Amino acid sequence: MSIGRLMQGKPHADTPGVTIGAPRTYELCGAFCFAGRRNRAFSRLAVLSGAETGDRVLDVGCGTGYLTRRMAAAVGPEGTVTGVDPSPSVLAYARRRNRAGRGAACTYREGVAEALDLPDGSFDTVVTSLMLHHLPEELRPAALSEMWRVLRPGGRLLVVEFRPPRSAVGRHLVHGGLGHAMSHNRTDLLDDFVTGAGFELRGSGDVRPWLTYVQGVRPLPEKPKEPLG
Secondary structure (H helix, E strand, O other): OOHHHHHHOOOOOOOOOOOOOHHHHHHHHHHHHOOOOHHHHHHHHHHHOOOOOOOEEEEEOOOOOHHHHHHHHHHOOOOEEEEEEOOHHHHHHHHHHOOOOOOOOEEEEEOEOOEOOOOOOOEEEEEEEOOHHHOOHHHHHHHHHHHHHHEEEEEEEEEEEEOOOOOHHHHHHHHHHHOHHHHOOOHHHHHHHHHHOOOEEEEEEEEOOOEEEEEEEOOOOOOOOOOOO
């Protein structure tokens, strides 16, 4: 199986013919693609999420739990971190890698981004990394709306996506190694998806070498105006 198919299969249900070793292979491919910078990049994402000690965090499309574990370190043992992904095999791998250490213990559950089986307003921070581009464009608004629903008012959102290389040569290399979905990823649409779901934009930028992010917040409800007189 090609690297591209493994990478493309990350947030989806198990692909027929994928062995139990595929999640480990995905982890190794990720390390290779980030050229030794993956830990630094994802630790930076945990900071950019704005998560604080004691927060309840949700990682949507968590895959093998690489970002989930860094979120656990960010919120400490007083916090909670939940990873959601449709693939039983990657969740099994993530559970095996789960070590509480000085951070929160991670819990993992099967589910899809566009229909989260979680209560309204049950998280302080929601993160999602390298997941949205796998969804058909018509499902992406539903996924962001679900993230809005499960966040408390004032809760924070961090959406992270792969940023295609700007050069033609770079795009060709990525297309051959990682597949069409990543080499033609429309990161310019992220702001519209986030605001369309009801979030207020709070920031955006790049994390080297390949990532771009958007930060949002679920607005607090407006206070009713006091009657005049």
